[in-house]
Amino acid sequence: MRIASPNLEMKEQIHQTGVALINLFAGDLFQFIDESLKKTDGRNWLTNYRKTRLEYANYNFADPGNLLKEIIRFYSSPLRKPLRLVVPQREALSFYNRLEVLLEDRNDWVHHNVVAEKDTLKTLILNLFPICLRLDLPLKSECDVLLARLDGVEPEVPQADPPIFTSSKIDISDQALKEFAAAIPENEREVGDLIEQELLKYSYTLHLSGEIRDRKTDQLLSSFHPEIAGTLGALMIARKTNGGRLRITADGTIAAYFEEHWGYLASVKANQWFPGHL
Secondary structure (H helix, E strand, O other): OOOOOOOOOOOHHHHHHHHHHHHHHHHHHHHHHHHHHHHHHHOOOOHHHHOOOOHHHOOOOOOOOHHHHHHHHEEEEEEHHHHHOOHHHHHHHHHHHHHHHHHHHHHHHOOOOOOHHHHHHHHHHHHHHHHHHHHOOOOOHHHHHHHHHHHOOOOOOOOOOOOOOOOOOOOOHHHHHHHHHOOOOOOOOOOOOEEEOEEEEOOOEEOOOOOEEEEOOOOOOHHOOHHHHHHHHHHHHHHOOOEEEEEEEEEOOEEEEEEOEEEEEEEEHHHHOOOOOO
């Protein structure tokens, strides 16, 4: 273990562990890329690349944010070359989508936008683990040890966005759920259908309780629309039983992460959603 084993009852230590895992991941990932490119493009590949664009002169790829942004956003980046050698084309979309989720995780943990609890640490590790396995990164050892401590999770089971718990619980009557379901148009899209529209900047969490949380502000939808939030959350949990991350398009299409892609989950109107988001 390259990091201290945390006291899982102390939020400060959980937070430190999350940030340390992200930093270790970036270090392992860049080492994997660097060793591969030195063999194919020469020992000076990074110096040569920095000469291609002025902003790269002092660009630090040891920073997790810089490294992940480069890989995700620039298809022609040489940093993708070693990844293409080990990630089959059929798995590429899932792989880069997971890296994008990890970039959001990195921002949340570094800027203290997460509740430092065992469940959120487990979520982070289960997002890291499949990439560590695919690339055979050393971090998989730390993930193994920590997952064993977090209630015996089976790390070999891939999970794109594992269950996220919240202490609150929404009570939904069967009648309310039936009324909401009756309002759904017959020609509604299939759950999981690929979302091709542009996703807005907002990001949310669907908790197992049915609560829907704005990840940036930590506000709950139920605090704005208690008359609809619980029923909407119950419907989405019925469609995606492990909860997880949500995004939204300008027309109110709610997208959930379905392992390989952002897929359809539900639709809302502006007056049913967080104020100012639609």
